[in-house]
Amino acid sequence: xxxxxxxxxxxxxxxxxxxxxxxxxxxxxxxxxxxxxxxxxxxxxxxxxxxxxxxxxxxxxxxxxxxxxxxxxxxxxxxxxxxxxxxxxxxxxxxxxxxxxxxxxxxxxxxxxxxxxxxxxxxxxxxxxxxxxxxxxxxxxxxxxxxxxxxxxxxxxxxxxxxxxxxxxxxxxxxxxxxxx
Amino acid sequence: xxxxxxxxxxxxxxxxxxxxxxxxxxxxxxxxxxxxxxxxxxxxxxxxxxxxxxxxxxxxxxxxxxxxxxxxxxxxxxxxxxxxxxxxxxxxxxxxxxxxxxxxxxxxxxxxxxxxxxxxxxxxxxxxxxxxxxxxxxxxxxxxxxxxxxxxxxxxxxxxxxxxxxxxxxxxxxxxxxxxx
Numbered sequence: 001x002x003x004x005x006x007x008x009x010x011x012x013x014x015x016x017x018x019x020x021x022x023x024x025x026x027x028x029x030x031x032x033x034x035x036x037x038x039x040x041x042x043x044x045x046x047x048x049x050x051x052x053x054x055x056x057x058x059x060x061x062x063x064x065x066x067x068x069x070x071x072x073x074x075x076x077x078x079x080x081x082x083x084x085x086x087x088x089x090x091x092x093x094x095x096x097x098x099x100x101x102x103x104x105x106x107x108x109x110x111x112x113x114x115x116x117x118x119x120x121x122x123x124x125x126x127x128x129x130x131x132x133x134x135x136x137x138x139x140x141x142x143x144x145x146x147x148x149x150x151x152x153x154x155x156x157x158x159x160x161x162x163x164x165x166x167x168x169x170x171x172x173x174x175x176x177x178x179x180x181x
Numbered sequence: 182x183x184x185x186x187x188x189x190x191x192x193x194x195x196x197x198x199x200x201x202x203x204x205x206x207x208x209x210x211x212x213x214x215x216x217x218x219x220x221x222x223x224x225x226x227x228x229x230x231x232x233x234x235x236x237x238x239x240x241x242x243x244x245x246x247x248x249x250x251x252x253x254x255x256x257x258x259x260x261x262x263x264x265x266x267x268x269x270x271x272x273x274x275x276x277x278x279x280x281x282x283x284x285x286x287x288x289x290x291x292x293x294x295x296x297x298x299x300x301x302x303x304x305x306x307x308x309x310x311x312x313x314x315x316x317x318x319x320x321x322x323x324x325x326x327x328x329x330x331x332x333x334x335x336x337x338x339x340x341x342x343x344x345x346x347x348x349x350x351x352x353x354x355x356x357x358x359x360x361x362x
Contacts, residue, residue, distance in 0.1 A: 006246035006253055006324050017197045017205050019221040021299060024198050024205055029248060032324045039248045040200040042223060042300070065187035066297045067210060067220045072187055073297050080298075110342025112350055114295040115302060116247045116254050117261075118202060119223070122345075143187050143213045159358040161291025164303075166347045169293055173354035177340040 006032055008039070021045070021080070044121045048091040049078035049167040051109065051175050052101050052128040058148035059172070060099045060131075065143070074147075075165040076172075078123075087111075087124040095128055097137045099146050104130025109174050114166055125171045127178075151181070187213055189220070202226070202261070225302045229272040230259035230348040232290065232356055233282050233309040239329035240353070241280050241312075246324070255328075256346040257353075259304075268292075268305040276309055278318045280327050285311025290355050295347055306352045308359075332362070 008029040017024040023043040031037045052060040059076070066073050079094035081087060088106065095101050109125035138144070149157075155176050158169040175181075189210040198205040204224040212218045233241040240257070247254050260275035262268060269287065276282050290306035319325070330338075336357050339350040356362075 006244070006326070008246055008248045016200075019197075019205075019207065020219070021221055022205075022223075024200075024203075024223075026200065027248070031322060032246070037322045038201070040202055041249050042203075042205075044299075063187070065189055065213070066294075067189045067208070068222050068299060068301045069294065069297060073294070075297070111345065112342075112347045113247075113250065113254065113345045114347045115300060116250060116256070116346055118225075118249060119296060119300050120249045121296060141212060141218045145187070155358070159355050161293075161355075164292065164294045165297055166293045166295045166304075166351065169351050170347065170354075173351075173358070174340050177336070177354070177357075 008032065008037070011036065040118055042119045044119060045080050045083070046087065046122045046124065047078060047080050047167075048087045048094060048124045048126065049076050049171055050091050050095045050126045050128050051076050051171040052095055052099065052103065052131055053151060054131050054148060057151050059151055059154045060101060061147045061149050061154075062098055062144040063147065064145075073165050074163055074168070076168045078167055088126070091124065091126045096134060097139070098144060100134045100136045101128065101131045102134060103128035104132075109171055109178070112167075112170055123167050125167065125174065127171070127175050155181070189213065189218070192217065221299055223300045225300060226261050226264070227268065227303045227305065228259060228261050228348075229268045229275060229305045229307065230257050230352055231272050231276045231307045231309050232257050232352040233276055233280065233284065233312060234332060235312050235329060238332050240332055240335045241282060242328045242330055243279055243325040244328065245326075254346050255344055255349070257349045259348055269307070272305065272307045277315060278320070279325060281315045281317045282309065282312045283315060284309035285313075290352055290359070293348075293351055304348050306348065306355065308352070308356050336362070
């Protein structure tokens with residue numbers, strides 16, 4: 001069965017949690033068939049992730065403890081955008097804060113939606129090359145280990161599932177296709 | 182600065198929202214430096230997404246309205262796992278429900294973590310081929326349009342950012358690498 005119009009319209013909104021990094025609300029919506037449904041929504045600021053490749057074709061990675069999953073994950077540098085912050089400037093900021101790197105070239109790799117069902121985040125991706133290095137400048141509640149891993153090894157680990165972080169996989173595999181690697 | 186142990190341990194947990202598809206809690210945690218921090222956590226069941234390719238090398242896609250983003254997204258068939266459901270069986274179930282397809286081959290493409298910061302979901306991916314077709318069998322609050330798009334066009338659209346859904350991008354680009362396409 002096909003529906004010409006799949007749109008769901010908001011009837012009412014009930015805020016249920018206001019946190020530091022998210023707001024949760026439950027909305028009553030009008031479904032495509034005219035009935036009433038409920039949608040649980042997490043509002044969250046957008047983010048940016050940076051695939052930074054040094055002059056020896058190595059990717060800058062950060063390993064950090066992900067409390068929600070109870071383990072460390074290997075990821076590309078990334079972070080939440082400040083309110084109304086341009087994602088290009090935010091990306092340059094996060095890259096410098098987490099790794100000290102300042103790129104000569106900073107190319108947009110597009111964005112993606114991590115979890116379209118209930119989690120309102122767009123994640124913007126950049127490819128950073130021509131890196132110069134300054135000091136790290138981490139947030140007070142942020143601890144991470146920076147490493148450098150050959151690009152081809154990163155591709156392999158993104159394909160075989162060893163690297164689990166979505167933004168890292170997408171940035172590496174988009175760059176592989178765009179760089180014809 | 183490097184920390185040998187990046188682990189954060191739970192001191193206390195406060196449940197703030199119990200919904201139908203998620204539970205939100207705020208935990209006090211011991212940070213690596215001994216100080217106390219706070220983590221906002223969304224518990225959510227795991228999911229499964231299926232890259233199904235028909236005998237004419239076309240990918241089965243579903244277009245559905247994503248209320249959180251206020252627009253339709255083009256995605257691969259996917260869904261939440263039932264409590265304690267095996268992700269292979271869940272994948273076969275979701276594929277059949279959303280598209281009617283029943284595959285001859287069903288290969289695991291690994292999992293990924295959509296949003297490691299605060300959203301507890303693992304998403305498992307499968308590659309389905311050798312498709313036979315039965316009737317669709319949608320959930321009562323689910324509306325979607327099924328389409329078929331050539332694999333190479335899907336790759337192009339996942340790379341250029343036109344396709345925004347994370348699981349779709351990862352499944353397509355992992356399959357591209359594994360199938361040496």
